[in-house]
Amino acid sequence: MQDRQSLINKINSLKKERNAVILAHCYARGEVQDIADFVGDSLGLSQEAVDQDAEVIVFCGVSFMAESAFILSPEKTVLIPDADADCPMAAMVDVASLRELKAQHPDAMVVCYVNTRADIKAESDICCTSANAVEVVNSLDSDKVIFVPDKNLAAYVAKHTDKTIIPWNGYCPTHNQILAEDVDLAMNEHPGAEIMAHPECRSEVLEKVDHVFSTTGMIGHVKSSNNNEFIISTEQGILHQLETENPNKKFYPVSKFTFCPDMKMIDLSSVLRCLENMETVVTVPKDIQVRAKRTLDRMLEVKR
Numbered sequence: 208m209q210d211r212q213s214l215i216n217k218i219n220s221l222k223k224e225r226n227a228v229i230l231a232h233c234y235a236r237g238e239v240q241d242i243a244d245f246v247g248d249s250l251g252l253s254q255e256a257v258d259q260d261a262e263v264i265v266f267c268g269v270s271f272m273a274e275s276a277f278i279l280s281p282e283k284t285v286l287i288p289d290a291d292a293d294c295p296m297a298a299m300v301d302v303a304s305l306r307e308l309k310a311q312h313p314d315a316m317v318v319c320y321v322n323t324r325a326d327i328k329a330e331s332d333i334c335c336t337s338a339n340a341v342e343v344v345n346s347l348d349s350d351k352v353i354f355v356p357d358k359n360l361a362a363y364v365a366k367h368t369d370k371t372i373i374p375w376n377g378y379c380p381t382h383n384q385i386l387a388e389d390v391d392l393a394m395n396e397h398p399g400a401e402i403m404a405h406p407e408c409r410s411e412v413l414e415k416v417d418h419v420f421s422t423t424g425m426i427g428h429v430k431s432s433n434n435n436e437f438i439i440s441t442e443q444g445i446l447h448q449l450e451t452e453n454p455n456k457k458f459y460p461v462s463k464f465t466f467c468p469d470m471k472m473i474d475l476s477s478v479l480r481c482l483e484n485m486e487t488v489v490t491v492p493k494d495i496q497v498r499a500k501r502t503l504d505r506m507l508e509v510k511r
């Protein structure tokens with residue numbers, strides 16, 4: 208077992224040797240966020256992957272995020288330190304079933320959440336993230352929109368658009384298990400705190416909170432708010448960045464179960480192994496990459 212500092216030293220020297228950059232999602236382990244060159248949300252990190260001169264991207268998140276980085280920058284080598292880190296929600300929609308739904312609604316356009324696999328992106332008209340879902344839907348010419356896979360984000364969008372939303376039945380297990388009672392308990396315990404929730408939460412949770420924000424939205428809001436206490440209704444990995452950037456403010460997870468096991472699979476040892484062995488390489492077949500890139504590019508053209 209190597210000590211933490213020696214792992215960090217080896218990672219830093221291999222990073223230089225390989226001309227690599229480390230990107231970490233803000234739900235990743237704190238130790239991984241600390242050694243990353245950039246920490247952000249899934250879209251921000253994919254854009255970062257495009258902007259980087261580095262030849263190698265080590266993506267510390269789940270596989271759909273690393274895939275998005277590859278789709279947008281196929282000339283780079285994209286590595287994921289643990290190939291088992293996958294988003295269960297992304298696995299809740301498959302191409303054959305989506306095609307059936309499209310056939311039932313030939314006049315609808317398809318919006319896929321970024322938390323999808325590459326083949327679903329290839330099958331969709333445009334992608335969105337939690338930061339821009341409403342803007343993306345409102346930007347479309349069609350009045351009817353199939354929205355996959357998150358039913359909670361779909362319900363949130365439906366409340367903020369005049370278009371007809373046809374939802375899929377997927378959900379994020381981490382956000383969907385947060386209940387309205389958890390919000391009530393946390394608010395009773397911290398009556399002065401502002402409460403923010405991610406739109407992957409159930410609508411009965413969103414109705415009770417002060418603000419609905421994507422992860423980057425939460426980080427931005429905390430910086431500008433005069434309040435000193437916040438209840439956070441999203442994956443608790445985000446508390447690491449919030450606490451680091453705002454040492455005088457206090458943050459409380461809405462419940463102790465806001466934990467995504469997949470986002471925690473990558474640790475310092477797996478990052479080091481990944482750089483030593485240059486694996487696991489993330490790729491997408493060329494035809495899917497080209498179609499999925501169109502879907503991501505269309506989103507990037509819409510204001511975030």
Ligand code: 13P
Pocket residue numbers: 247248249250294321322336337338379407421422423
């Ligand atoms: P973003 O805010 O990064 O889009 O992500 C939410 C999420 O659940 C990522 O897994």
Ligand code: SF4
Pocket residue numbers: 234269293294295296297322379380381382442467468469470
């Ligand atoms: Fe997927 Fe939810 Fe984990 Fe994000 S937090 S990777 S949406 S299961």
